[in-house]
Amino acid sequence: xxxxxxxxxxxxxxxxxxxxxxxxxxxxxxxxxxxxxxxxxxxxxxxxxxxxxxxxxxxxxxxxxxxxxxxxxxxxxxxxxxxxxxxxxxxxxxxxxxxxxxxxxxxxxxxxxxxxxxxxxxxxxxxxxxxxxxxxxxx
Numbered sequence: 001x002x003x004x005x006x007x008x009x010x011x012x013x014x015x016x017x018x019x020x021x022x023x024x025x026x027x028x029x030x031x032x033x034x035x036x037x038x039x040x041x042x043x044x045x046x047x048x049x050x051x052x053x054x055x056x057x058x059x060x061x062x063x064x065x066x067x068x069x070x071x072x073x074x075x076x077x078x079x080x081x082x083x084x085x086x087x088x089x090x091x092x093x094x095x096x097x098x099x100x101x102x103x104x105x106x107x108x109x110x111x112x113x114x115x116x117x118x119x120x121x122x123x124x125x126x127x128x129x130x131x132x133x134x135x136x137x138x139x
Contacts, residue, residue: 044075058083064115065133067094067124071107081113089115092136094127 044051061084071077091108095101098119105117118136120127127133 055079055083059085061085062088062090063136064089064091065094065137066091066104067127069104071104071111077108077111077113080108081111084113084115086114089113090118090136091115092118092120092133094120094124094133096123098122 058080064084091105093101093104095104098121101119105119108115109117120132122130122132
């Protein structure tokens with residue numbers, strides 16, 4: 001599929017299916033949506049109406065919880081820069097460790113996205129078991 005990626009087309013809204021192998025729609029094989037992280041891409045790998053809803057909601061955002069996202073995708077960073085409020089946004093960043101979270105916050109800041117950056121003390125399992133994001137999410 002990867003070698004034929006440029007030939008694949010979207011068949012409309014996503015369809016949920018279970019079982020293996022995936023079913024077919026007439027003579028068209030259905031396949032799972034697979035998003036391979038790249039720094040630059042032409043389109044977002046989600047339904048268009050989801051992207052439009054995100055664009056509508058981003059100007060209202062005051063808190064962003066980031067878990068394991070490296071903040072390397074130029075187009076998504078540009079979307080955040082364009083749509084997030086210029087002030088009053090707080091980020092809580094969970095990486096592999098605090099050093100990783102610091103690097104992620106630097107990526108976001110380098111993309112000219114303003115905000116207050118709160119770094120988790122440990123990895124996701126540490127934050128989840130200690131409920132480390134609770135105060136951030138409450139306030």
